Amino acid sequence: MQVALLGGTGDIGEGLALRIAAETDHEVLVGSREESKAVDAATDYEDVLAEHGHDVALSGHANDEATALGDVVVLAVPPFHVTDTVDAVAAELDAGTVLVSPAVGMDKSADGFSYDPPGVGSVTELVAATAPDEVPVVGAFHNLPANRLAHLDDDLGIDTLVVADDDDAKRTVVDLADDVGGLRPVDAGPLANAPEIEGITPLLINIAMNNDDMHDVGVRFL
Secondary structure, eight states: OEEEEETTTSHHHHHHHHHHHHHSSOEEEEEESSHHHHHHHHHHHHHHHHHTTOOOOOEEEEHHHHHHHOSEEEEOSOGGGHHHHHHHHGGGOOTTOEEEEOOOOEEEETTEEEEOOOTTSSHHHHHHHHSOTTSOEEEOOTTOOHHHHHOTTSOOOEEEEEEESOHHHHHHHHHHHHHSTTEEEEEOOSGGGHHHHHTHHHHHHHHHHHOTTOTTOOOOOO
Protein backbone atom coordinates (compact mmCIF):
# COMPACT_ATOMS: atom_id res chain seq x y z
CA MET A 1 0.00 0.00 0.00
CA GLN A 2 1.16 3.54 -0.73
CA VAL A 3 0.81 6.02 2.13
CA ALA A 4 1.00 9.68 1.13
CA LEU A 5 1.81 12.21 3.86
CA LEU A 6 0.74 15.68 2.73
CA GLY A 7 2.78 18.14 4.73
CA GLY A 8 5.13 15.26 5.34
CA THR A 9 8.01 17.63 6.08
CA GLY A 10 6.46 18.78 9.38
CA ASP A 11 6.75 17.24 12.83
CA ILE A 12 3.88 14.75 12.71
CA GLY A 13 4.63 14.00 9.05
CA GLU A 14 8.23 13.19 9.87
CA GLY A 15 7.27 10.94 12.77
CA LEU A 16 4.70 9.01 10.78
CA ALA A 17 7.01 8.72 7.77
CA LEU A 18 9.83 7.27 9.85
CA ARG A 19 7.67 4.82 11.81
CA ILE A 20 5.70 3.58 8.80
CA ALA A 21 8.85 3.21 6.71
CA ALA A 22 10.80 1.50 9.49
CA GLU A 23 8.19 -0.93 10.73
CA THR A 24 5.85 -1.75 7.84
CA ASP A 25 6.03 -2.90 4.23
CA HIS A 26 4.04 0.10 3.02
CA GLU A 27 5.58 2.62 0.63
CA VAL A 28 5.87 6.13 2.07
CA LEU A 29 5.32 9.16 -0.17
CA VAL A 30 6.41 12.46 1.38
CA GLY A 31 4.32 15.36 0.12
CA SER A 32 4.76 19.12 0.31
CA ARG A 33 3.50 22.18 -1.50
CA GLU A 34 7.06 22.44 -2.87
CA GLU A 35 8.28 19.22 -4.49
CA SER A 36 11.94 20.05 -3.83
CA LYS A 37 11.24 20.36 -0.12
CA ALA A 38 9.56 16.96 -0.12
CA VAL A 39 12.45 15.37 -2.02
CA ASP A 40 14.98 16.79 0.46
CA ALA A 41 12.93 15.57 3.42
CA ALA A 42 12.60 12.08 1.94
CA THR A 43 16.39 11.92 1.57
CA ASP A 44 16.86 13.06 5.16
CA TYR A 45 14.42 10.43 6.40
CA GLU A 46 16.26 7.73 4.44
CA ASP A 47 19.49 8.77 6.20
CA VAL A 48 17.83 8.48 9.63
CA LEU A 49 16.39 5.09 8.74
CA ALA A 50 19.78 3.88 7.50
CA GLU A 51 21.36 4.91 10.82
CA HIS A 52 18.87 2.58 12.50
CA GLY A 53 19.54 -0.32 10.14
CA HIS A 54 16.60 0.17 7.78
CA ASP A 55 17.40 0.17 4.07
CA VAL A 56 14.17 1.81 2.92
CA ALA A 57 13.50 4.17 0.04
CA LEU A 58 11.06 7.06 0.40
CA SER A 59 9.99 9.40 -2.38
CA GLY A 60 9.20 13.11 -2.35
CA HIS A 61 6.41 14.71 -4.35
CA ALA A 62 4.27 17.78 -4.65
CA ASN A 63 1.08 17.26 -2.63
CA ASP A 64 -1.13 16.69 -5.66
CA GLU A 65 1.18 14.06 -7.13
CA ALA A 66 1.49 12.28 -3.77
CA THR A 67 -2.30 12.26 -3.51
CA ALA A 68 -2.68 10.77 -6.98
CA LEU A 69 -0.31 7.94 -6.05
CA GLY A 70 -1.52 7.30 -2.50
CA ASP A 71 -3.98 4.66 -1.36
CA VAL A 72 -4.09 6.33 2.06
CA VAL A 73 -3.57 10.10 2.16
CA VAL A 74 -2.75 11.66 5.54
CA LEU A 75 -3.31 15.40 6.01
CA ALA A 76 -0.24 16.01 8.16
CA VAL A 77 -0.80 19.77 7.99
CA PRO A 78 -1.81 22.37 10.60
CA PRO A 79 -5.57 22.68 11.12
CA PHE A 80 -5.76 26.08 9.45
CA HIS A 81 -4.38 24.53 6.23
CA VAL A 82 -6.62 21.46 5.97
CA THR A 83 -9.37 22.95 3.80
CA ASP A 84 -6.92 24.66 1.45
CA THR A 85 -4.94 21.43 1.15
CA VAL A 86 -8.02 19.31 0.44
CA ASP A 87 -9.20 21.82 -2.13
CA ALA A 88 -5.77 21.84 -3.79
CA VAL A 89 -5.68 18.04 -4.22
CA ALA A 90 -9.42 17.39 -4.68
CA ALA A 91 -8.99 16.48 -8.35
CA GLU A 92 -6.70 13.59 -7.32
CA LEU A 93 -9.07 12.20 -4.67
CA ASP A 94 -11.60 9.51 -5.48
CA ALA A 95 -13.62 6.75 -3.86
CA GLY A 96 -10.54 4.53 -3.79
CA THR A 97 -8.61 6.99 -1.61
CA VAL A 98 -8.78 6.92 2.18
CA LEU A 99 -8.28 10.44 3.51
CA VAL A 100 -6.97 10.67 7.08
CA SER A 101 -7.08 13.71 9.35
CA PRO A 102 -4.88 13.95 12.48
CA ALA A 103 -5.13 17.77 12.87
CA VAL A 104 -6.48 19.46 16.01
CA GLY A 105 -7.55 23.09 16.44
CA MET A 106 -6.08 24.70 19.55
CA ASP A 107 -5.66 28.09 21.21
CA LYS A 108 -2.74 29.05 23.43
CA SER A 109 -2.96 31.31 26.47
CA ALA A 110 -0.79 32.05 29.47
CA ASP A 111 -2.36 29.02 31.19
CA GLY A 112 -1.65 26.56 28.38
CA PHE A 113 -3.51 25.11 25.42
CA SER A 114 -7.26 24.69 24.96
CA TYR A 115 -9.36 22.97 22.32
CA ASP A 116 -10.66 25.28 19.58
CA PRO A 117 -12.87 23.28 17.20
CA PRO A 118 -14.33 24.69 13.98
CA GLY A 119 -18.04 25.34 13.70
CA VAL A 120 -18.80 21.87 12.34
CA GLY A 121 -17.56 20.31 15.59
CA SER A 122 -14.06 19.01 14.79
CA VAL A 123 -11.28 19.35 12.25
CA THR A 124 -11.96 15.77 11.19
CA GLU A 125 -15.57 16.64 10.37
CA LEU A 126 -14.39 19.80 8.59
CA VAL A 127 -12.21 17.62 6.34
CA ALA A 128 -15.19 15.36 5.63
CA ALA A 129 -17.31 18.39 4.74
CA THR A 130 -14.60 19.72 2.40
CA ALA A 131 -13.58 16.48 0.65
CA PRO A 132 -15.48 15.19 -2.38
CA ASP A 133 -18.59 13.27 -1.29
CA GLU A 134 -17.30 9.90 -2.51
CA VAL A 135 -14.02 10.11 -0.55
CA PRO A 136 -14.10 8.32 2.83
CA VAL A 137 -12.56 10.30 5.69
CA VAL A 138 -10.99 8.77 8.79
CA GLY A 139 -9.83 10.55 11.93
CA ALA A 140 -6.66 9.05 13.41
CA PHE A 141 -3.21 9.88 14.84
CA HIS A 142 -4.55 12.97 16.69
CA ASN A 143 -2.94 12.40 20.06
CA LEU A 144 0.50 11.10 19.11
CA PRO A 145 3.68 12.78 20.40
CA ALA A 146 5.56 13.71 17.22
CA ASN A 147 8.97 13.77 18.88
CA ARG A 148 8.50 10.27 20.28
CA LEU A 149 7.42 8.98 16.89
CA ALA A 150 10.52 10.40 15.23
CA HIS A 151 12.93 8.82 17.73
CA LEU A 152 12.99 5.28 16.44
CA ASP A 153 14.84 3.96 19.49
CA ASP A 154 11.89 4.93 21.71
CA ASP A 155 9.21 2.35 22.42
CA LEU A 156 5.77 3.76 21.70
CA GLY A 157 3.37 1.76 23.85
CA ILE A 158 0.53 4.16 23.03
CA ASP A 159 -2.91 4.11 21.43
CA THR A 160 -4.46 6.00 18.56
CA LEU A 161 -8.21 6.44 18.47
CA VAL A 162 -9.81 5.91 15.06
CA VAL A 163 -13.16 7.29 13.91
CA ALA A 164 -14.95 6.97 10.57
CA ASP A 165 -18.38 6.50 9.05
CA ASP A 166 -17.05 4.14 6.37
CA ASP A 167 -16.22 0.74 7.89
CA ASP A 168 -13.87 -0.34 5.11
CA ALA A 169 -11.88 2.90 5.28
CA LYS A 170 -11.67 2.61 9.06
CA ARG A 171 -10.38 -0.97 8.75
CA THR A 172 -7.69 0.17 6.32
CA VAL A 173 -6.40 2.77 8.79
CA VAL A 174 -6.72 0.42 11.77
CA ASP A 175 -4.61 -2.15 9.92
CA LEU A 176 -2.05 0.50 8.96
CA ALA A 177 -1.71 1.72 12.55
CA ASP A 178 -1.55 -1.85 13.84
CA ASP A 179 1.42 -2.51 11.55
CA VAL A 180 3.45 0.08 13.48
CA GLY A 181 5.10 -1.56 16.48
CA GLY A 182 3.91 -0.21 19.82
CA LEU A 183 0.99 1.70 18.30
CA ARG A 184 -2.42 0.23 19.08
CA PRO A 185 -5.46 1.42 17.11
CA VAL A 186 -8.69 1.68 19.10
CA ASP A 187 -12.05 1.96 17.32
CA ALA A 188 -13.84 5.01 18.75
CA GLY A 189 -16.91 4.91 16.52
CA PRO A 190 -18.18 7.36 13.88
CA LEU A 191 -16.85 10.76 12.84
CA ALA A 192 -19.29 12.43 15.22
CA ASN A 193 -17.03 11.32 18.10
CA ALA A 194 -14.01 13.21 16.74
CA PRO A 195 -14.43 16.28 19.01
CA GLU A 196 -13.89 14.20 22.15
CA ILE A 197 -10.75 12.68 20.63
CA GLU A 198 -9.29 15.93 19.34
CA GLY A 199 -9.90 17.54 22.73
CA ILE A 200 -7.42 15.14 24.34
CA THR A 201 -4.49 16.67 22.45
CA PRO A 202 -4.33 20.05 24.26
CA LEU A 203 -4.62 18.18 27.57
CA LEU A 204 -1.58 16.07 26.68
CA ILE A 205 0.40 19.15 25.65
CA ASN A 206 -0.46 20.85 28.95
CA ILE A 207 0.71 17.77 30.86
CA ALA A 208 3.95 17.74 28.86
CA MET A 209 4.55 21.43 29.55
CA ASN A 210 4.11 21.04 33.29
CA ASN A 211 6.01 17.80 33.91
CA ASP A 212 9.69 17.53 33.05
CA ASP A 213 9.59 13.75 32.75
CA MET A 214 6.53 13.66 30.47
CA HIS A 215 7.57 15.67 27.40
CA ASP A 216 6.46 12.92 25.00
CA VAL A 217 3.34 11.75 26.82
CA GLY A 218 0.74 9.70 24.96
CA VAL A 219 -2.40 7.81 25.92
CA ARG A 220 -3.08 4.14 26.62
CA PHE A 221 -6.55 2.81 27.37
CA LEU A 222 -6.71 -0.17 29.74
